[in-house]
Amino acid sequence: MRLMISGGGTGGHIYPALALIDALKAHDPQAEVLYVGTHRGLESRIVPERGIDFKTIKIQGFKRSISLQNVKTVYLFMKSVVTARKYIKEFKPDVVVGTGGYVSGAVVFAASQMHIPTVIHEQNSVVGVTNKFLSRFVDKIAISFESARSQFPEQKVVMTGNPRAQQVANIKKTGALSEFGLQPDVPTALIFGGSRGAARINAAAVEAIPELNQRDYQTLFVTGQVHYDKIMDSLSTTELAANVKIEAYIKNMPAILPEVAVILGRAGATSIAEITALGIPSILVPSPYVTNDHQTKNAQSLVNAGAAELIREDDLTGASLVKALDGLMLSATHRQEMAANAKKLGMPTAADELLNVLNTVIK
Template sequence: MKIIIAGGGTGGHLYPGIAVAEEIKRRFPDANIIFVGTDHGIEAKVIPREGYPIKFLKAEGLVGKSLFKKIKALITFLSSIWGSYKILRSIRPDIVIGVGGYASVGMVLTAHFKGIPTLILEQNSVPGFANKFLGRFVDAITLTYQESISFFSKEKSYLTGNPVRKQILQRDEKKAYSVFPVEKERFTVFVFGGSSGARSINSAMVEALNYLLDLRQNIQFLHQTGEIDYDIVKDAYRRLGFNGIVVPFVYQMAEAYSISDIVICRAGATTLSEITAIGKPAILIPFPYAASNHQESNARKLQDMGAARVILDRDLSGEVLADAIRNLYVDEKARKEMQKAALAFGRADAAEKIVDLAISLIKK
């Protein structure tokens, strides 16, 4: 069996693809899985570490670009069609699975016109441009949210949930504390703002430390900053005497979740799928410029269920963030209730459902 998984650009698109690949490998150890993405997306770094081969196409976004950049992106798209054709001719896959992002468009579209079964994953409540376009052509669309069905053909849409990697679900606490050697008895806050970090979250967290000085002996942090803010954030923790680990990027997310009592993060669909699958209490700070404001929609849904607390980016400050951290630190009952609500929302079997669907398309 040969399978192409196309797309990426961000962890939100890529990690569900990895979860699907893991489930395929679990069932079919000899399956040949090839990822296709761009050389500047997160997939270029992550996929080789995961042990899968990857091929690159050129792809650029259209939404929110100037006329000149849109023309340039269209020319790049035509180039990606030719590149996709050559990859398909070489590999001859049984199915092409698109996981979102502009790197998926050329590959999935070309596969459709070559008569190869196609499937796309839609992680968000409001689909992005790439998936809305591809939804007209593909054989099946898997959805995380019921609300997404209105954007696609009902006959081709399947509510599966967003797939989560096995290592997220099967956590090893002993390994986690060897990867991140923090103190086991301290309350641990995991802060991250997506694969590239988030300036507003980093700045607010640095300011929040000044309001948490009385808790220095009780709480500690694991903070993924991104490359740009790394030195500034690391210096703030050191200067104010807080225990913790500051890194530009966290590859071992399962271990990071394992050591944390709460997380502070954006509200991308994949992040929410992970934290609900394992029942992790969260303070969500939706990215304010996400397409159709889908991150706020995602976050509000969890807050309404009691699974998270939401701070909008425009309302974010050090004092507000510190209060939210303090409230969850002192209120163990609230954390347990959030954990129960998160687990009720999470879908640990999404990858299995998606692979079932992919196999049925191949058999057809």
């Protein structure tokens, strides 16, 4: 198979694409892959590091208010479609896949106009503007949440789950927590606001540390690189007990997830895929700053299934954080029930399911 894939801007668009590439390579080591992204997005660093052929397109998103920048956006989109057509003619893909972000709009649209089989993957419960636009042109639409089905043309939709789930589903415990001075056999709560950190989650965690110091369970608090120094300065007069560890960043986060008893963090698509694949109880604090509040809807799908608890950012304080953690960390029975419910939502073969969709559209 010759696969052209495009997704950019955030890890939520990039990691599912990488998971699909891994699945394809596992089934067909001779497969050829070309990834098309932007020169400024996260993909410009992550994809080349993986040894995947990578080309870029210059594009930007629409402003939601009336703006002259939208005139430039239309111009860049039309120009990027021309560039995408050039890449398609050179690479000659069997199928073109979009995983979200504005760059995928140009690439997948160009492919559809050239009558190349096309598939898009939607990671969230609320459909993004790019995939909403592309849904009229593509052959198949893969979704991760059932609630997204009604937002697309029904006859094109296939439930596959998020390919990222397959990458983490079979990760085993390796004692990775010991690298941070924690005991592998003691229940551990992970507080993590995403790769860049989350200011409100960090502030609540800092406020909670005096209480967390006194708990029998362990806490691993990951601040994000940009917040770490400021947080450590604010804690300069606070003694950290041996059961509380603070890190700026964890390079291989999936490696520690099987050893975590509870996660408190955001409700992005990648996080949801990982915690359901592994069956980890979670306390979700959706970001209120994302389009259409989709993280709240992502989180609510887990809450409805008894797989997570939800704290709105406005309600998150040190006290509410400790109360939520205590409710799970001090009750193994509650954690086990929630873990089982989370596991039921996981789709450990999601990448293979999406790969099957690609095979059905290739003529």
